[in-house]
Amino acid sequence: MTSHDSGRAPRWWVGVDGGGTSTRAVVADADGRVLGRGEAGASALNQGVEQAWRHIGEAVAHAGVPGLDLRDCALGLGLSGTGVPAQLQAFVAAEPGVARFALITDGLAGLLGAHGGRPGALLISGTGSVAEALLEDGTRRMTGGWGWQIGDEGSGAWLGQQAMKIAQAAFDGRAPRGALADSVYVAAGASREALLAFCAQAGQGGYASLARLVFEHEHDDAAAAALLDAAAQALDVLAAALHPSLPLALAGSVALRLAPRLSPALQARRVEPQGDATAGALWLIRQRGNPRA
Numbered sequence: 001m002t003s004h005d006s007g008r009a010p011r012w013w014v015g016v017d018g019g020g021t022s023t024r025a026v027v028a029d030a031d032g033r034v035l036g037r038g039e040a041g042a043s044a045l046n047q048g049v050e051q052a053w054r055h056i057g058e059a060v061a062h063a064g065v066p067g068l069d070l071r072d073c074a075l076g077l078g079l080s081g082t083g084v085p086a087q088l089q090a091f092v093a094a095e096p097g098v099a100r101f102a103l104i105t106d107g108l109a110g111l112l113g114a115h116g117g118r119p120g121a122l123l124i125s126g127t128g129s130v131a132e133a134l135l136e137d138g139t140r141r142m143t144g145g146w147g148w149q150i151g152d153e154g155s156g157a158w159l160g161q162q163a164m165k166i167a168q169a170a171f172d173g174r175a176p177r178g179a180l181a182d183s184v185y186v187a188a189g190a191s192r193e194a195l196l197a198f199c200a201q202a203g204q205g206g207y208a209s210l211a212r213l214v215f216e217h218e219h220d221d222a223a224a225a226a227l228l229d230a231a232a233q234a235l236d237v238l239a240a241a242l243h244p245s246l247p248l249a250l251a252g253s254v255a256l257r258l259a260p261r262l263s264p265a266l267q268a269r270r271v272e273p274q275g276d277a278t279a280g281a282l283w284l285i286r287q288r289g290n291p292r293a
Contacts, residue, residue, distance in 0.1 A: 002082070002092060002103040003288065010074035010099040012065065015282025016056055018043030018079040019106055020127035020148070020157070020204045023052075025059035026278040027068065032286060037278075038062030042205060044127075045081030046147070049091040052079065057096070075101040076285030078109020078277045080128060083145070102285050106277055107132040107145060113280030114249035114273035117287075122273075123239045123266075125231075126252030127208045129155035131238040133246055144238045148204040154234035156254045160202075160210030162227050164188070168195060178221040183213040215257060232261035239266055249273040 012035070015026045023043040027035045040058035043051065056077070057070055075098055081087050082105050095101070107130040111122040121133040129152045130145030148157040167184035169175035171192065187210060188198035198206065217224040235258060239248060248269040250256055259270075275283075 001284075002088060003101065004092065004095060004098075005100040006098070008072070008099045011072040012068055012074070013076075013282060013286055014060055014073050015076045015109075015278040015280070015285065016043075016059065016078065017106055017109055017277035017281060018052060018056065018077065020044040020047065020080055021208060023055045023059040024276075024278050025056070025063055026282055027060060027063040027065050027073075028282060028286075032282075036063030036065045038064065043079055044204070045079060045084065045087040045091055046204070047081075049087065049094045052091060053094055053096055071097050071099065073098050074285050076109070076281035076283070077101055077103045078106040078281040078284075079103065080106045100285075100288075102288050104281070104284065105130075105132070105142075105145075107142065108140070109280040109284065110251045110273075110277035111280065112283050113275035113277050114251065115247070116274045117280075117283055119246060120271075121239065121243050121246040121248045121269075122251055123235055123242075123248060123255055124251045125155050125235055125255035125258065127156050127204055128152040129158070129235065129238065129252075129254075131235075131242040133243045135243070135246075141242055143242045148207065154231040154238065154254070154258070155252075156208035156211035157204045158207075158234075159214045159227060159231055159254070160207030162230075163210045163214050163224075164195070164199065164207070166223050166227075171195065175223075178223055179217045180213060180221045180224040180227075183217060184210060187213065211254065228258065229261060232258045236263045236266055239269075245269065247271045251276065 038059045040055040043055040111132045123131045131143045133141045167181040170177040170181035
C-alpha cells in the first residue's frame, strides 16, 4: 500500500475503484454515511496518470455532494496498474493536493469490500482479470493480474483478443467463417488493412469492447461458445491456484456472466460479496486515521 497525508483534516471520505474501462467513487461523511456516488472514464495507471487523476476527480464530482472539494477528501484508491513501479511513482508525483490518500490495487479493494476486511478470496474478471485472497494469518496472495498485453486470461480484453484472432484466421481461410468473425468485421472492418489498424490502436479497452460479441454469439457460433468455455476454465485455474477452500466471491461483468460455466468445485465455495471495490476502498481509508470509523 502507498499512502500520503497532507496533515489537513479531511471533510469527506471517498472510496474509488478504477480500472481499464471506468472509475467509480462513493463519497461518505466521517460517520460513514454515504452521501453520493459518481462514475467517470478509465483510471488504470497504464493508460496514463494524468488521465487517472482527472477521471478520479470527475467521478468524485459526479457524486453530486454540495460543496465538495477534492482537496478536503481522504481517498481510498483501488486502482489497476499499481504493481508497475514507474506508473505508481508517476501517479503519486501527480497527486493534486488531496487531504490524504491510501492506494492499493483494484483487486485488493474488491477483496476488502467483498468480505468486509475479513479472510476470503475474490475472483475478478472485467476488462482485466486477477484473483486475490486475504488469509487467516493476515497475509495476502494474488494469482494472475499480469496485464492485458500478455495475461489477464478469461477477461474481457482477452476474449476480445481471441475473437480478433478468430476473425483474422477466418479472413485467411485458416478457420471457418462464422457469426463471431462476421460481427468482428462489422465492428473493426472487413479488410486486412482495417483489422490491422484496429489492432494497432485498440489497447485494453478496444479489445474489451469486442468481448460482448463473443457472448452475443455463444448460441449460434461454436467458436464463440468454445471461447467462453476457455475463459471460464482460465478463471477456474486462477481461483484454484489462489487458495483451495476460502470462501470465494466473484466480481466484474465477465466473471458474473461466466459464473454458470465455472467448475462445481468453485461453485461450492462461492459466496455473495458484502460490498464492491468502492466499499473496500472506503473501508480502507476510514480505518486509517479516522477516529469515528
